[in-house]
Amino acid sequence: MAAPLALVLVVAVTVRAALFRSSLAEFISERVEVVSPLSSWKRVVEGLSLLDLGVSPYSGAVFHETPLIIYLFHFLIDYAELVFMITDALTAIALYFAIQDFNKVVFKKQKLLLELDQYAPDVAELIRTPMEMRYIPLKVAMFYLLNPYTILSCVAKSTCAINNTLIAFFILATMKGSAFLSAIFLALATYQSLYPLTLFVPGLLYLLQRQYIPVKVKSKAFWIFSWEYAMMYVGSLVVVVCLSFFLLSSWDFIPAVYGFMEHPIFFMFIQIAIIAIFKSYPTVGDVALYMAFFPVWNHLYRFLRNIFVLACIIIICSLLFPVLWHLWIYAGSANSNFFYAITLTFNIGQILLISDYFYAFLRREYYLTHGLYLTTKDGTEAMLVLK
């Protein structure tokens, strides 16, 4: 197994090196699909140069990376391309071994159920054999390394790749059954961007399953193990956060990395709206909740730019919902595509509305600190552009 994996790694590194040397590297690192303000390499360089000048990298609200990342790249800035290629390779190797272990577990469980006669008698062709599962880890590594998305992210030097590596190692540690390492890697991943927090529960469940501890409220072993795991996780997180504090001797990184500390209610409003837009079975009741907040942000009305078009979109879609439902279900003339198109348009309207409010909010904050009537150096009217 090592040889094919090594071959895939060599091919992947070659592709990346070729792209790094080509002229496409600049173009790719500007693309909005590949880098976001949270993961852009340009901002990492900016933060590093601010640090070299002795200024806190978080002043200016441009830099959103964690202090550990700053220090990592402080020492490795010259080898940045190599670092990213190595992180991709590490992710692939971690996934390879993790999936190898996973396949072993799956096969063992299947064997146990077969011996216990838990399967129906005629399902011979559904049983998985070691032969067919043999190449799956290699395929996983290949899928990750040769995926154009991964290659683009690597060439753009997006720090998202580092987050991926941490999550991959978390998966490997969980598969191997080491609760301690799993907690550390999950803490590091959560520290960089908050969302891996949601992986805590699946990780815990797998570790419990591996040790055959039943998930029951009365079981003592369950509570003991869960408590241990949670403590390790929280402990690692605290350690990492405090370490960051000592690295930069300030808590500035918390608002920059995790954002919107001064305006938690606005943040909450945006989060509720995002939940309403992206949940699996949204209804108008979800929309009604965040729409109730609109009078609170009345003062932002003058900065909203597309409120007319968006209000029209939302009203028209609301009226067309029952019409197209009638056409689909009762008249039998239309089909689900008609209704689905209106659902999509409604969601687009909501997304544009939320981003409009976001923009208006930021704009007003800017005006409050920098004055309402902006002029450039030569006295002409200044224009505010969101980048």
Next chain:
Amino acid sequence: MGLLSDPVRRRALARLVLRLNAPLCVLSYVAGIAWFLALAFPPLTQRTYMSENAMGSTMVEEHFAGGDRARSLARDFAAHRRKSGALPVAWLERTMRSVGLEVYTQSFSRKLPFPDETHERYMVSGINVYGILRAPRAASTESLVLTVPCGPDSTNSQAVGLMLALAAHFRGQIYWAKDIIFLVTEHDLLGTEAWLEAYHDVNVTGMQSSPLQGRAGAIQAAVALELSSDVVTSLDVAVEGLNGQLPNLDLLNLFQTFCQKGGLLCTLQGKLQPQDWTSIDGPLQSVQTLLLMVLQQASGRPHGAHGLFLRYRVEALTLRGINSFRQYKYDLVAVGKALEGMFRKLNHLLERLHQSFFFYLLPALSRFVSIGLYMPAAGFLLLVLGLKALELWMQLHEAGVGPEEAGGTSGSSPPYPPTQGVGLASLVAPLLVSQAMGLALYVLPVLGQHVAAQHFPVAEAEAVVLTLLAIYAAGLALPHNTHRVVSTQAPDRGWMALKLVALIYLALQLACITLTNFSLGFLLAASMVPAAAVTKPSGPRPLYAALLVLTSPAASLLGSLFLWRELQEAPLSLAEGWQLFLAALAQGVLEHHTYGALLFPLLALGLYPCWLLFWNVLFWK
């Protein structure tokens, strides 16, 4: 950055919309009308084709030879009917039983909202008779219907005779997989509606009917037959149903296939389809056919008993025998064979007809225009409303010098407070008053018919129609009164805000109407959009007033009646046209109450209040 967020591009876009607004609107409107007219010409039309696999590849041989029997039964039926004055129920039951069907009857009665000219009384009651031919070896889960509506004016006896002869022939065959219901209804469509409601166990129109004793499974397709002569020169087909719903195009294709197979002439709207498409005659005739179909579909009337079946997702057609001046005539055997072929093919269906189009327009019998090609016409018309609304919004907010680009306009007051002030409070009054007038137009005529009949020397039907017209005209007198209710804060902007709301309201209604009934939406858009777009208080007021009155819903109805008769080559004089208009108003109200047709409520509760808002804008002081 995106188009909507980059300020430079936004300002350019705003300037474009404001400066080029009038030319863009005119261009869009003309494009819409031109697109619609171009629908009749070859590149935009397609030949029809059979989409349902189950109906395409099988060959059937028709063996129907009961022409004499059909004729004698028809004579018997006509004689019995003349004797009894109503449907000869006992004779029908006896004959159907002798043919071998399971016979059931259903009695129904309906209190009409007002007595119209055909019924002359409030209470209409009748009896439907139907016989079920059970499929020999199937489980009675699906059925087909052959219905003959018999009204007091049209005797339709040859259709009854043919139906009974066909039933006798079908009874002898073993290949039926679905039950066949042979239905004879009294009072035309009222009886059909009663039967359908009882069959599907619903009560949408307030009919009182006895429950059905015998049922036959889900109806897959239905054919309504109207024949009044022993020989026909052609078979005419009617497709437009209630509220503009159309049957699946495959059913029409099926009819056409069997007419061609038997050499029977088939016509649409009484005319053969044009043979040559190279000269100008062919396309001109197709334009005429298209316009006629659009007018008929827009009226929302069920043009035959089939129109009522469509609401229950049963694909149905009405076939009418036409006896005109042509040399070659077909007897009942030919018609019977065509029907036999159609029913045999429908027998092959594995699932409901769903493969072919549900939304289409017919420039000719074997050509159609699908929804993807005709919808842009309506889109262009509604774009005019959108452009006008956008222009008004920008004018209200002076987007070129908006509050966010707060550079050199520190002198002028920001437009935000006055718009907000004039925004909601002063708009509520005209909206409420217009909507109240619409409600009065909907409710009062039928409610107040007795009061009106007492005080004026008119019959109830006339009272309803005249009350309708009176309330409609009274609405025109309103605008001079609503201003006292309206607050006079920033009067100059008041009419702009009202017009903006009215434009959006109109666009919303037209969009919803166009999706369900394209013809109605298109016709209303074509007539109301220009007047709505140009109306403003300044400028030549009498001209705008005349334009607005000429394009109001009632005037559009009057105009379309004249156009309809013109297209049918039976033009009307003014007096006849007015009589027809009054009759159409009465029919509209009656059909809304008896079948649930939506034209009357849409016009009264939706478009008339919207039009009144524009009238308000025109007379804004």
